[in-house]
Amino acid sequence: MKKVVVITSGGDAPGMNAALYGIVKKATEENIEVYGAKCGYIGIIEENFVPLTIENTFPYLRQGGTILETIRFPAFQEKEVQRTAVEIMEKHDFDALIVIGGDGSYKGAAKLSQFYFPVIAIPATIDNDIFGTENSLGFSTAVSNATAVIDKLSTTAASHGHIFVVEVMGRHSGNIAKKVGKAVGADMTIIPEKEFTTEEVIESLDLSKKQDKKYSMIVTAEGAISCLELTKNIERNSKYKVHPLILGHIQRGGDPACEDRILGIEFGEVAIKLLKKKKYGIALRVYGGKIDALPLSEYL
Amino acid sequence: MKKVVVITSGGDAPGMNAALYGIVKKATEENIEVYGAKCGYIGIIEENFVPLTIENTFPYLRQGGTILETIRFPAFQEKEVQRTAVEIMEKHDFDALIVIGGDGSYKGAAKLSQFYFPVIAIPATIDNDIFGTENSLGFSTAVSNATAVIDKLSTTAASHGHIFVVEVMGRHSGNIAKKVGKAVGADMTIIPEKEFTTEEVIESLDLSKKQDKKYSMIVTAEGAISCLELTKNIERNSKYKVHPLILGHIQRGGDPACEDRILGIEFGEVAIKLLKKKKYGIALRVYGGKIDALPLSEYL
Amino acid sequence: MKKVVVITSGGDAPGMNAALYGIVKKATEENIEVYGAKCGYIGIIEENFVPLTIENTFPYLRQGGTILETIRFPAFQEKEVQRTAVEIMEKHDFDALIVIGGDGSYKGAAKLSQFYFPVIAIPATIDNDIFGTENSLGFSTAVSNATAVIDKLSTTAASHGHIFVVEVMGRHSGNIAKKVGKAVGADMTIIPEKEFTTEEVIESLDLSKKQDKKYSMIVTAEGAISCLELTKNIERNSKYKVHPLILGHIQRGGDPACEDRILGIEFGEVAIKLLKKKKYGIALRVYGGKIDALPLSEYL
């Protein structure tokens, strides 16, 4: 193991830069050279490689986004393109590829692995919806961002006795909503995984009033029901006046929370350690609170 | 001057609680008792008075919203209701009223002043659109909140080369937009006070690309053009793909920025000092960077 | 289970108020009344009980410190005082006691449990040094606070090429230091559990220079070596000029990080669930990333 290439792929997630630093730090100790391909898989095809060093990754350790940038590249689903990617990596003497990304990126990583090219994947998606892992880069930050914004609403809400319905990210998963709803003491949290009725929502608002909570807060994942539709439903079926708010891109952005920095660095270090031991064709994950790995074939 | 009553009125603004603390602090030194009427002018009519002390205001000095709460009370525009308010304040031996609020609240304060009741107004509105003052409570916080949120977008935007159009508060005033646009290095800032064309916006995006800014950011005040309309206009007239975001209530909420805490306490202290000197029928303001006062009659 | 009493004991830890809210929330659902004894164990002896409700705990959910306050009470180590505490709790018809605190508080809880009084303990200490648990309330916040402060130093450090030695809390444990050192990319992290030499520290600084890191950062736990002594040792044995900084109380204070809020509420909910099932004489903990419990007798 002399030379590895890394990509960040799919949506950017806070903690990606920390992972890059963790990879480079451990690799430097092990005398492994690290290169980054710019903009995800497309950077491999375009042979757009840049050297990654302590000097050029350390300053970004605590910065959100990804210094390697990322662009969608649908053509990568074609077998021929994948084969080309492997050939290019071999041409450049890369001994392994580390892919930092979410669901889609994992699939690509699994495909490349089928060409017997050494690949390790690091989970990074704010939705935390990758199969098999308890945590992924960006999730803690998204929860923390959303919570911080709702906290800001709360002082206003308490001053006026307002009811807020806040929509957080999560098309198929209630992971962010559940954590955020817990953290802000939401009266009800609505997730795609569980049915609900408008009556239940209104009952939770009734209870909130009865308990003298000063303001009420419903958290909904975008995949369950939109903020605006829920607002309409509540206002039609009760006397309540509701203030809707869609958090949107605010959740994904910003500098990584402390957990995502630590997790990112640790993922990076473990990736290099495993490559050094000739362990690949795997996806890192958190399980039982600790980092271990699953075979990439699980993600085909 | 033995006993004064305070209200917070209109929309809540971060720094209102700091002003309450400033009033109580100075009043305590001057042996003046302070009461708050709950929920704005309506609290006077309903004789809903609570004593304000160092003990019950100090802990909220750095908290947003208003511990006195605030409710809209349109009936207060009637002369009879105003007269009743004055009679109730006299019945309770209040020697003066301090009103903390925005435009509408100032008008009410000016009306009460016409009954020869001593009134002082303190400017508090995140829009900073009260005539005559350079600054009002909540404005610094709103600018700082909006800037912080846009900063969060920026890391994501830079990773993907995105264009964001962000809508900030300001129905009639571009004050927030101008400061925020400056602070985030916006490519263009659109305000109600100045006409603009879609072509100009697109040119600013062209320039941004040319200057290799990695991402582009347009800030618009809600009163100039809505985020969604502007997005549509840009996408129809150019090849650009735009991400719209409405900041909404996030701007108004949250704990006061340092400036609003300091300004709130200072407004409160000055209000008591002036009352002590039998100066009233006035509205405090910031002028030339310092606190002075205008006659309330300016706001009739 | 009709009526329980709660104390927060020992040093305050961010997340204690969230735990109070979690307890009250779940207890309200289960028709269990909750009281707080003020200032820790002493509040039981002094029969200083206050009712805890959604109304008076919800607003503090996201606030640091403890609304129940806490005072050191060494007399509680005497068996007679413990017996009195149990008698008082029985006199007031309390069916169980929930203790939120650290090492010392756990010992007290275990003692009371020996009188066959139902007790559940919730781990809360920023040092995260309670036997058997992976996490305790306040730890995430302390790590996050320390990291945020060191981040602030970093921009200055990078502008001047400075070397900082930062001392974090941890008399017997390197838990905070290890996480913080990881999060900030420290050149070396010194902990009480592991010996080190001044030469190793200087070598880490040499390496940092060689890697063009722009600034260097050593993190030390107070129990390993003090900031000032380490500074002296480095400056005596090398040409380096070092800037020492002791973080002190800054780490412990402030509002809880998102994780401590969520963990606090979950601990509180689980405590009530277990009491309801007549499970007591136990200490909650995090194990394998999940909440479970150990017998309190482990802490005698």
Next chain:
Amino acid sequence: MKKVVVITSGGDAPGMNAALYGIVKKATEENIEVYGAKCGYIGIIEENFVPLTIENTFPYLRQGGTILETIRFPAFQEKEVQRTAVEIMEKHDFDALIVIGGDGSYKGAAKLSQFYFPVIAIPATIDNDIFGTENSLGFSTAVSNATAVIDKLSTTAASHGHIFVVEVMGRHSGNIAKKVGKAVGADMTIIPEKEFTTEEVIESLDLSKKQDKKYSMIVTAEGAISCLELTKNIERNSKYKVHPLILGHIQRGGDPACEDRILGIEFGEVAIKLLKKKKYGIALRVYGGKIDALPLSEYL
């Protein structure tokens, strides 16, 4: 005016990078090229110039420290060295120099101006102690940083009824201390400009107890009395137990507060506007809340 050179000099101050962006932004509009000399005046002597562009300044607009870095350079007080600097700037066809810094840097700027070389100075020092200006880059950030840290102490302090004595920066000036003391509701603020006695401090603590403030907070500027000495004096002359804390480098560091970003950009834009109008030999300042200028000869 075709080509200007900029330095950041003396201690770094948050907002310096924003000023660089403001300069470059305006200069680009005016077709003026901008270069930075690295590390302050020494960068001129060493002819260490780098081009500054929108591309390489925009990403740092919201970052603390200075991307141009800064090193102390005592030799610059010699007339010969100053003359050399002017010759080098002329050799490189620089039409003007913009100096961003504090007291010492202003003196250097004034000296260069005596060689009839066009110079404009921009005030940047967290102490805000430059003659003639109401505000300087870094001051708002320092106040905000110190306030935020003391806020963190406050929750702990309130939980235990503690007394804190906090030492803020300010060797000759109480500017930071006054603002911070106001913002945190300090019981007393001690500054170098005003004598005080230990008795007064103790009386303020007595009053704090009497007013049921839950905790007490004294703020002292380092130039008035050190934290530790004051602690000793209080504890010797009263029954109070005091917790001292020195804020140190935390105040100076970190990303600029919104005000310093805005002020930095505005200073930068104004500097270019004035150079364009052939106004130089001046120092920008804030006066009456607005930016204007004083002759540099005031700082000789």
